[in-house]
Amino acid sequence: MKKLFILVLLAAVGFWIWKKTTASGSEIKPLYPEPYVAIYGQDADTWTQNYIRRLSGMGISCIYRNLDQPEVGTELYSRIQEAKLGSSPLIPPIVDVNGRILIRPRMADIVANYNKKAPGGGVVWSADSEGTRSQKPYVVVYGRDSCGWTKKSLADLRNTGIPCTYKKIDRFEVEEELYWRMKEAGLETGSFDLPVIDVNGKVLIRPGTEEIVALFRTSGE
Numbered sequence: 001m002k003k004l005f006i007l008v009l010l011a012a013v014g015f016w017i018w019k020k021t022t023a024s025g026s027e028i029k030p031l032y033p034e035p036y037v038a039i040y041g042q043d044a045d046t047w048t049q050n051y052i053r054r055l056s057g058m059g060i061s062c063i064y065r066n067l068d069q070p071e072v073g074t075e076l077y078s079r080i081q082e083a084k085l086g087s088s089p090l091i092p093p094i095v096d097v098n099g100r101i102l103i104r105p106r107m108a109d110i111v112a113n114y115n116k117k118a119p120g121g122g123v124v125w126s127a128d129s130e131g132t133r134s135q136k137p138y139v140v141v142y143g144r145d146s147c148g149w150t151k152k153s154l155a156d157l158r159n160t161g162i163p164c165t166y167k168k169i170d171r172f173e174v175e176e177e178l179y180w181r182m183k184e185a186g187l188e189t190g191s192f193d194l195p196v197i198d199v200n201g202k203v204l205i206r207p208g209t210e211e212i213v214a215l216f217r218t219s220g221e
Contacts (some may be wrong), residue, residue, distance in 0.1 A: 028101070040067055055107075060111075085103070137217075139199050141165070141194035142194070142198070150195040
């Protein structure tokens with residue numbers, strides 16, 4: 001019954017804006033007077049646990065609110081409504097940062113909102129992925145070592161002499177980066193083939209080598 005309650009809660013408010021950027025509502029009354037990050041999620045949710053791990057690694061102490069507890073689900077529903085996020089899909093983790101409700105946000109968005117009220121300017125955040133994309137032309141291959149198509153794409157690119165960066169999506173930080181790159185490109189993030197390749201900002205799912213080479217050389221001219 002408890003799990004059914006949570007499933008109904010997470011599905012009740014629809015899905016139509018899932019392709020857009022992170023949903024965030026109006027700022028509401030904070031849960032606590034001091035700066036805080038409260039994460040609403042589930043023990044079995046990989047995203048939730050990795051958010052907690054990464055924020056803790058930056059020195060931000062997180063308050064974990066377990067959605068498997070009905071009273072937590074009720075609390076979250078009330079805050080979602082107060083923040084006027086009733087039309088947004090509830091995809092865990094849902095993060096409350098000093099009264100700002102964010103639905104599966106980028107790590108940079110959490111840190112930026114936390115730093116607004118943190119003493120001493122807060123914490124420093126840098127995104128590893130930005131370095132690659134700031135220098136064109138570039139090719140980033142997202143895949144797995146166990147994926148034959150990924151291995152083939154990497155080998156084909158080596159044969160053409162085009163340099164590329166290989167990112168293993170088994171690492172959460174890479175999985176998160178890929179999730180947002182695909183959302184920004186308007187691509188389905190639920191189920192997709194590997195490798196996913198970013199060529200100078202154009203995200204392609206299992207493209208042919210000729211297409212990659214053409215895009216790379218066009219931007220390099």
